Amino acid sequence: MSVARFWRKIPQRYNLIGTRCTTCGKYFFPPRSFCPECRRSGNIVEHKFKGTGTVVTHTIIRTASDQFEDLTPYPLAIIELDEGPRMTAQIVCSPEEVKTGMRVKPVFRRIAADGTSGVIYYGTKYVPAE
């Protein structure tokens, strides 16, 4: 991923800064600058998500692209944040622990890096929440 493309979404990746449409009340994470419901009559503002959510579906990735191969097998899930939107993220736990319906909370982790001399991509993964 290019330096600029990664940098542009740092507030989203580190701090779960998404958006909300004040016209219809829908939350968006990943953020959208254009409300699909209201389109041009939507009013979009920033929203920092709490981070807590529930696993909707999941899998264990065993064959990954080069950047992630060292991490396999790793759990990947679609998580429904408490405010409503769904996002895709890794869950840090053993493969046996992942279950649809489990509660999770965010942690700050190293997502990937551009080799050993390039930029490190930090972001958010999830862990089981008690």
Added chain:
Amino acid sequence: MRDVAVIGIGCTRFGEKWGSSFRDLFVEAGTLALDDANLAGEQIDAMYVGNMSAGRFVEQEHIGALIADYAGMTKKHIPSTRVEAACASGGLSFRQAVIAVSSGMEDIVVAAGVEKMTDVGSGASVDALAGAADREWEGFVGATFPGLYAMIANDYTSRYSLTREQLAEVAVKNHYNGARNPIAQFRQEITVDTVLSSALVADPLRLFDCSPITDGAAAVVVAPLDRAREFTDTPIRVLASAQASDTISLHDRRDISTLDATIAAGDRAFRMAGLTRDDIDLVEVHDCFTIAEICAIEDLGFCKKGEAGTLTIEGATALNGDIPVNTSGGLKACGHPVGATGIKQIYEVVMQLRGEAEKRQIDGAKIGMTHNVGGTGATVAVHILGV
């Protein structure tokens, strides 16, 4: 708006074709299609070529021009356009060709699809294919294509009944059909045990639940129906061409294990053709993974949600079943050269409707359907063809 017919088809053998370059593949498929249509190159008015990722696989863009050039079309300076919608590139390429002829803008149009995937390592392939999904919010966090379909499978099995054996039967059936298809990458039959003992790729999907990495190209020629008999004794009519879009990422879908774009495109196609599901004699669906075929059968309306597994294990979708699905062997057994698949599906239906499918022929086939999906369902193209 004019009626459109397919007047010629061609398809390379699909597989790991070390000796064939990207350009070689296209020329081979194009030559076969033109021979089949009894056409001279000078008669082609326009070309559309579906290709997902030549940039990532062979570092080449500007595919429309490249293909026209290597097809020997430069003297006529015809319009040549690359169409991209990930794995639905081929289906969209066919649709663009149909629109060009139907609108009257062009007369004889080639719709092709080509993908050369084996010139890069598998890690690079996995990464390139992840571009069919949401790079920023799925690929970046470590999602892979099989991983996304695996999440569809897990969501499906938590809500509907589908046994592991029923899911595996999709691959078994498709390999049976592929064994009878000269262009298929894999021509050996397999058993449910082959599937269940193969390595896990993304739980619960195993190696044999997944379509492979493949090189290949296919090409078809379309023309106005009222001119078709100048070129062929077996013109096949395009009864419907439909396309639909949906959110790029799986997490933004209304329902994770329902492809709304399939429902939309399917409904539009049936309406356009004035037909019902009962009229369809065979359907080529997009089985990039076994679970995708299960969802496709349901989302196209051939049965209710949750019933496709039973349908499959009971043999209803086999060659001798009520609704044969993927008589070609599907993506699973033919292989999935991404941009070529949509055109290969047209090729298969035309072969069947002409009665040329030999050992996998559906007797008396008159109407066939194709279903081509991009990504996890963000683009769907559905076509209906008839004699």
Added chain:
Amino acid sequence: MVGIITYGVYIPRFRIKIEEITRVWGANASDVTGGLGVYEKSLPDLDEDTATIAVEAARHALARRDLDPGQIGAVYVGSESHPYAVKPTACTVGEAIGATPRMMAADFEFACKAGTAGIQTCMGLTKSQMITYGMAIGSDVAQGAPSDALEYTAAAGGAAFVIGNKDPIAAINHTCSFTTDTPDFWRREGEDYPRHGGRFTGDPGYFKHVEGASRMLLSELEKTAKDYDYAVFHQPNAKFPQKVAKTLGFTREQIAPGLVVPKLGNTYSGSSMIGLAATLDEAKAGDRIFVCSFGSGAGSDAFDIDVTDVIESEEFDRKAAPTVRKLLENPIYVQYAQYAKHKGKIVMQK
């Protein structure tokens, strides 16, 4: 009144037992564990590093007290294992806690005392009212060369302290440092692992500087060990802090809560800070805490701390983040091969 406003710690879940390391290198387990007083040490997950540990520790600190991160005017991260040699960990932390853009920042290096140096810096900035709050973090994913003695103790962890000038949970009354140019332990630029002077690291290194700074502080304040309830020393192993405590007149009971090394290992820049955090986890209003860190190169920072009643007030919620004791519970044990994979000790083809 300058002092600690809030604090937080993060320790990765993975552990390796020292006896597993001795098994690989053919050493005698009980000789080593007996000699060092260390039985297991922490290591990072595959996707953790000094920056992720620093962020988690910082977020834990902010969970315990309601303060506007925009008022954090400085972030300093001390480490021997910053992910970048050039590009500060402090910037990543600042962004991840919402302190950017109005903040001073830099990364510190002073072996195991880079974090406490950050505390001193924040004390100056807040006491002079140049900033409202400053955050000092000591975080490391420490490296010991395979089969070197350091491999038995080099561990991963970090602590974050927010320093301010109003309503601290613990006032830092005084600090002083004893610094010399002493090559007891070092790592040259570009080298993977540190080197050290063997037994030279003892008297001319650790003991000279810890005793030097400690006596300096005690004499400036006209105090003795008996004037304190607790003491925390840098802990490269369990023996050194126990020995220096005894020399200075501190008892086993005084250093007990802060002696975290036996089940954690030496978290380098995190070491004394995690020890202080463990002590604060149990401290009551009115407790007096003595702290002396040590960093090779070499130097020691000594602190005189009085716990205030704010630590027991509603303003500070210790339970909002895990205590050191909690972070040491439920570890995931690994064998040497997985440990080496996690610590990047296996040469991969890139």
